[in-house]
Each structure stands twice: as structure tokens, then as C-alpha cells.
Amino acid sequence: MKPKITLKDIAKELDVSISTVSKALKNSKEISKDTRDRIKAFAKFYNYRPNNIALSLKNRRTKNIGVIIPDIVHHFFTTVFRGIEMYANQMGYNVIVCISDESFDKEVINMEMLANGSIDGFILSLSAETQRKNDFTHLKELLDQGIPIVLFDRVTQDVACDKVILNDLEISRESVTHFIKKGSKKIALITTENYFNVSESRKEGYLAALKDNNIPFDENLILTLPHDLDNTKLITEFFQKNKIEAVLCVNEIFAVQCMSVIQQLGFKIPDEISIIGFTDGILSRYSSPKLSTVAQHGEKMGELAAKMLIDRMETTKVVEEPFRTEVINATLIKRGSTIN
């Protein structure tokens, strides 16, 4: 067992002062080549590495980014996270993750924990409960303390900070338009409770596409499902009650559940019913037929969020940059569940 060596240890051993050691290791010309070499050799031999915590305290920056996401066993969030981690790492930052588990309280507690010096900035996606309560005081307080925040995907207008979002409305409109172009008129939307801003936008896109093409909106063609249950029964009834030609689902789970039901009911995909889902995850790629889906480019989103955060943290704030909202363009990947 050989514990980490410190500047003090080196100084004592080599009979010089701590400052001399510090300078020598930074190759300061202030120190003679002789002692510099001696010190560097010694440090190398004992594998000296400066203590990050001491550096953080001194520099008043941790080079840590706090990431708060509602869930981690979740394709989209993990891809975003991967983007964040990659970019951050490359820029010399580490990432501390907390999972809010869709809970307001956990989101608040975690952020406050990290805010006391552990991180230099946050990247987060709002929890479901936070969106429902519409309470963002915790975010505002941190911003007020000078801690930068970047919101992604599940954002809110109520907080003034940098944001990265998906063009949900547009891609949804594009998807529905694709259905229409291929001859569908009876187009369903399967969605979640609309306290999620993203579900809301997707619905708007759906409505917009109908309107663009003078297709009357039929309330009955919208199915709102509870989260993460087995919705087979509800979906089956939905398809039995309504004559549907195409379905847009706001996530890939709903989409594959739909596919199962549809095939069970004896309809052909995509000939009789077409399907498009959101999230180009593992389910979409390994279903049969393969699911046409909206790729959200989570990795790109994460990378951009990290870049925006780091940029803001590292620019000397002579003049405060205005907050930006960047939009990631989703793309519709056409596979076997649609007529292309």
C-alpha cells in the first residue's frame, strides 16, 4: 500500500519548498533546470498527480457537470447522456448523474446537493412531476446564484436559460403528412398525458398536418395512454372501435404494442395500417416489420447541450451572452411499418 504523494512530500524529500516543487512541475523558468529535472524525475517516479479536490478549491471550479435525468433505463435519455459524457470528457469534464425518477422532490434535493460546490453547471431534463406542478423555483435560485443550466427536451418557457429541444411539432407534422401522401386519411395519434411539453408539441404537429390537408379532426382518433403499463386491452378496443389507416405513436413502446395488436387483429402492416413511432431505439430496429420511426438524435442533443454549457462556463463574462434555444432536427426513418 503506497498512498498518494503530495507536493509537501516531494518538498520534504528533496529539501526544497513546496512552491519550488509546484513551479518546477509546471516547468516554470523561475526554477533552475537542475532542480526542475530533479523534482520532475522524483515526481514521475512516485507517479505524482495533483489532487483534484485541492485544485477545485483553489480554482473555484470543479470541472464537473451535474446531469439530472428523469430515468436512466430509457433509450432516449441514455443516448443524450452518452453525447454529454463524450463531449464533456473530451473537454476535461466529468459528469455526475442523478436520477430524479420523475419526482419533483428528488430533482430539487439532488440539485441542491450538487450545487454546493460539487459541480460547475447543470444539464437537465425536467421530471414529469416538475412539469405538472409548474414549479421552477429551484432552477431559478440556482441560476440566480450564478450556476449555469442547460435544459434539454423537457424544457419550460418559465426559466431563462439555455435550452436544446427537438422540432417535435415539425417532425410530427412531417410524419402525418407522409401518411397522408401515401393515401391515409383516418390517422390516429397515440399519446401520453399532455403535461409533457413534448407530447403537446407532437399533438400540435399532428393537428397541423391534418389542417394542412383539409382533413377534419376526429377526437376519437386520439388515444391517451397511461405510462408504462400493459395497454393491450385499451389499444385493442381502440382499433376495434375505429377504422384506422395509420397511427403516429409518441414513443416506440406504444408503437410496438400497437403493431402486436394490429397483427393480432389480422391487419397487414403497412398495407392496411401504417405506423410511425418516436425514438429510434432497439425496439424499432428489431421489431418485425421494422418500425418506421422518428430519430431524435439524442447523442447530438447531448453533445450540443454539453457544448452550450461548457461554452457558457468558460467564456469570460465581460458581456453576458443572451440565452439561446437550439433546435435539433429529428428525422423520419422510413422502414417496414410504412408505405414508402
Add this chain to the structure above:
Amino acid sequence: MKPKITLKDIAKELDVSISTVSKALKNSKEISKDTRDRIKAFAKFYNYRPNNIALSLKNRRTKNIGVIIPDIVHHFFTTVFRGIEMYANQMGYNVIVCISDESFDKEVINMEMLANGSIDGFILSLSAETQRKNDFTHLKELLDQGIPIVLFDRVTQDVACDKVILNDLEISRESVTHFIKKGSKKIALITTENYFNVSESRKEGYLAALKDNNIPFDENLILTLPHDLDNTKLITEFFQKNKIEAVLCVNEIFAVQCMSVIQQLGFKIPDEISIIGFTDGILSRYSSPKLSTVAQHGEKMGELAAKMLIDRMETTKVVEEPFRTEVINATLIKRGSTIN
């Protein structure tokens, strides 16, 4: 903008010394009730919170755990991570994640970065490349420095530390035995390159079950697939060449790919061919028929790993506890892809 307040600020404002403030906030009886109350009121009003970094430096412990995983867009690893995060958080620890991306170098670099004071201990699962190279000097060095490590799932005998593993061999044997009990004799194994200890164990379990039941081993019934590609062609050939009654796949992706191919070839699942996969992920649950699968209980595994690490970090080391290897019992979930 009101930046964080420090002890020094409070001291100056209230015209007492820093030590007095510190003591008062810790409710030290050394300070008179009067000044104590004054200081606490002031601190509360200004929402004083001690700086984590300063505490870390002082206490020489960060209350951070470093987690290194090969991939994050991955069901098993995320479930483990969730278990770690939950337990750690509950115990007042935060989690810093780095992704090794299956690369030896990234694993080494990330660990060295974090080891310089940023974390108190590691939880990790070895990268593919590390397992291939069989080089664990980075782990050994950190252990030597007194940094505790817990290895999970992808572990190695070569490193002396705490470990959490799955009973891969046993559950594999149980799965194949289940096939045999239901009348199958021609049982295939679809696996990955065997530098993964887990694949190796699963193969051993497969062989053991055959032997248990006096079924001769047929080399041709083992298919080794490259990672993460579209293996449809290889799988199709495999099933055309061999008359197979049941398949054990070492992950759920291979399993659903198999199911597709099998159905494509016109076989009925499970009547003509049964399938069992590993990882009770989203694919298994939403495939049709639903996939019978080995649940690895990742969350439990993560929780246990975190518990082992924190236990080791927090126990006063009068006598060093011997290293333990805990085994998580996987369970076979029987669903539609097997005769049950």
C-alpha cells in the same frame, strides 16, 4: 445574482470569528445560546450551505463514487447503474459515471482521472478490450493506493477485490435443462466471442446440462456471432443447415433476431422451436411471442455492489475484511417463446 455565502462572510457580517460561526452552526455548546441563535438565523436567512469541496478536502473523502461501465445505451448496465445510484444517493453519495466504450485506454484514463481525489471508490464492469488484453495493472495500482474497487458482472480472477457476479453457469444450465425436460434434444447456443467471462460461463452451463442428460455435444450447434451487427444472414444459414429444436441466446438481441429468422423460415414458436434469451429487457417484453428470458436483476446487483463498496469505505479498518464475491441469482422468466 447573489453568490453563495461562506463562513467568512457570516463571520464578518456578525463580527465574530470564523470558528465561532462554524461551531454555532454545528450547535456546539461552546458557543452561547445567544450568539448561536443569531448566527443560525443569519445563516438560514442567507441559505448558507457548507461548500462540498472544502469539506472533501478537509475530510479527505468526497462522498463520490466512480462508476465505469462499457456502455450506457444498454439495458443491463443501466439497470445496474440505477441500483447503484439509488443506494448511493440514499447513503449520501453521488455518482460520477465514465463510459469506457469497451476500450482499454478509456477505462485506464477515466479511472486515473477520477482517482486523483475525485472519488472514494470505484464500481466497474470491465471493458471488452480489457478482458481481451488481460491487463489489470490499472486496477491493481489503484487498489494498492488504498482505493477500494467493486467489480460487477464482467470480472476477473486476477484482481483481488470485492465482486458481484451472476450465477451464469447455473442459470444457463437450468435454462437448457428446461428445454430438455420439455422434450428438446437438438439444442443450439448462440453466443459471442468468448473473451467475455460471462459468455464463457454460459457456455459451460450449456455443456453441463447436456452432459447431465447424456446428450452428446454437437459442435455445429454453437453459433458465434460478432457483436452488434445485423446477423440475419448468419442466423438464417445456421437454422437452415441444422435441425434445431431449441436455442439459448446469450443476449436478447440475438434472441429476437433468432425469432424473426425462425418465423421467417416458417417455424412455429415455441411448438417447433423454443427460445430463451439473456437480459429481461424491453425487447423481451414487447416481442411476439414474448420472449422467455433470464432476468439478471441488474438493479439488485447494482445495489449490492454499492453496498459492498460503501461498507468497505466506511468501516474503520482495524482489521481489513477479506474480499468477498457475492452471487446474484438470476431467474428464468418463462414466457411465450418456450413450452412451459
Add this chain to the structure above:
DNA sequence: TATTAACACGAAACCGTTTTCGTAATATTT
């Protein structure tokens, strides 16, 4: 040779805490 410049290094402050120890000012005991 006297003056100045360059060199090579150390002391000390600082980042924000905690904690030990010392000490005035009271309060208590003899």
C-alpha cells in the same frame, strides 16, 4: 569597484471548512 540586473528560490496568502488549543472574563469555591 560600485551599481544594477538576472537568477533561483522561499514565505505567505488564499480557496472554505473543521478542530484543537489558548485565554480573557466571569463565576464559583474555599
Add this chain to the structure above:
DNA sequence: AAATATTACGAAAACGGTTTCGTGTTAATA
């Protein structure tokens, strides 16, 4: 009244670095 105990606080060291500034010793210049 003198000796002792208690109270209430502050100074300072420590955690492990960086950085500014001061200074003694040589080397270069006038």
C-alpha cells in the same frame, strides 16, 4: 480575598494545491 473552575470565544493549523511577492546570491554593466 485568593484560588480555581467555567464560559465564550478567537487564533491557528490543517487538508493540497497555486501564485504573488520578497530576497539573497551571483552575473553583467557602468
